[in-house]
Amino acid sequence: MTPAPLIETRNLSFRYGSRTILHELNLSVPAASIYGFLGPNGAGKSTTLRILLGLLATPAGTVRLFGHDLNQHRLPILSQVGALIEMPSLYDHLSGHDNVEATRRLRGLAAARTAAVLEVVGLSADAHRPVREYSLGMRQRLGLALALLPDPQLLILDEPTNGLDPQGIREMRELLLRLQQEHDKTILLSSHLISEIERVATHVGVIQQGRLVFQGSVSALQQRQGTQVLIDTDDAETCRNLLPLDLGTASVLSAGTLALPYQSREQMAYLAQQLIGAGQPVYALRCQQASLEQTFLHLTENALA
Numbered sequence: 001m002t003p004a005p006l007i008e009t010r011n012l013s014f015r016y017g018s019r020t021i022l023h024e025l026n027l028s029v030p031a032a033s034i035y036g037f038l039g040p041n042g043a044g045k046s047t048t049l050r051i052l053l054g055l056l057a058t059p060a061g062t063v064r065l066f067g068h069d070l071n072q073h074r075l076p077i078l079s080q081v082g083a084l085i086e087m088p089s090l091y092d093h094l095s096g097h098d099n100v101e102a103t104r105r106l107r108g109l110a111a112a113r114t115a116a117v118l119e120v121v122g123l124s125a126d127a128h129r130p131v132r133e134y135s136l137g138m139r140q141r142l143g144l145a146l147a148l149l150p151d152p153q154l155l156i157l158d159e160p161t162n163g164l165d166p167q168g169i170r171e172m173r174e175l176l177l178r179l180q181q182e183h184d185k186t187i188l189l190s191s192h193l194i195s196e197i198e199r200v201a202t203h204v205g206v207i208q209q210g211r212l213v214f215q216g217s218v219s220a221l222q223q224r225q226g227t228q229v230l231i232d233t234d235d236a237e238t239c240r241n242l243l244p245l246d247l248g249t250a251s252v253l254s255a256g257t258l259a260l261p262y263q264s265r266e267q268m269a270y271l272a273q274q275l276i277g278a279g280q281p282v283y284a285l286r287c288q289q290a291s292l293e294q295t296f297l298h299l300t301e302n303a304l305a
């Protein structure tokens with residue numbers, strides 16, 4: 001039997017005033033997964049995460065965490081969830097250690113937790129430096145240490161790599177993998193960049209204008225787009241407008257490269273014929289497996305149409 005998802009929403013909708021922000025979302029986050037919740041800015045990621053954390057008023061639809069209805073079992077559920085949803089609020093003049101210690105005492109947790117969470121997030125060596133000397137990546141990891149204090153089963157992180165440099169992104173990625181693999185955490189994290197999560201996520205949900213346009217494993221996302229035909233030409237935008245629609249939806253990859261879903265050899269011959277017939281040069285016509293990035297862009301562009 002497949003274990004119940006750790007997070008499950010059914011027909012989750014949400015409005016701000018008369019504006020519908022979320023449209024009947026059916027999210028399913030498997031236990032022990034790293035679920036990348038992806039979508040362009042304004043798609044509704046933060047709103048969804050806030051609902052899952054009980055921070056926004058009861059929406060339409062149901063939200064179940066650990067198999068229980070969030071509205072009916074709010075406190076026991078939320079005691080099992082650690083979150084990082086904005087820049088963590090830290091005392092800059094205190095050390096990393098003292099920041100964690102202050103929160104630990106406030107929550108009445110065991111003294112050993114402070115050193116334990118600093119170790120997990122890789123800040124033991126810098127624990128006694130004042131936080132004002134920390135890089136953005138270190139601050140994010142300290143925020144994560146605070147979220148880990150009660151040893152929650154589930155972590156909900158809103159754009160944890162936003163604004164980080166490549167090293168900060170790599171450190172956060174390694175930390176998330178460790179948390180999942182060595183500490184058995186389930187992690188739901190949002191991002192607007194697939195490149196930031198493709199190497200950590202086991203599962204992906206793609207949201208566009210409040211609608212879930214894809215949900216499944218990373219490999220299912222990879223396979224979704226399948227093979228593409230790439231055309232090298234002078235002006236990809238002009239070529240796109242010239243192509244008949246029955247050849248499939250073309251996307252402009254760069255000023256001189258156009259991509260279309262591969263259909264058949266005949267499609268490729270027809271493509272070349274159409275473009276050359278319209279006076280456009282065709283420097284190369286090749287097939288390749290679509291990248292995750294292209295699949296993601298294609299999904300969100302199509303949903304906009």
Ligand SMILES: Nc1ncnc2c1ncn2[C@@H]1O[C@H](COP(=O)(O)OP(=O)(O)OP(=O)(O)O)[C@@H](O)[C@H]1O
Nearest residue numbers: 016021039040041042043044045046047048159192
């Ligand atoms: N307090 C609010 N009142 C009215 N509309 C809001 C409010 N907060 C967010 N919105 C709108 O809801 C939509 C979804 O916002 P949300 O922050 O959930 O998106 P997001 O996917 O997290 O994007 P971003 O990465 O830009 O934060 C946006 O159109 C936003 O303008």
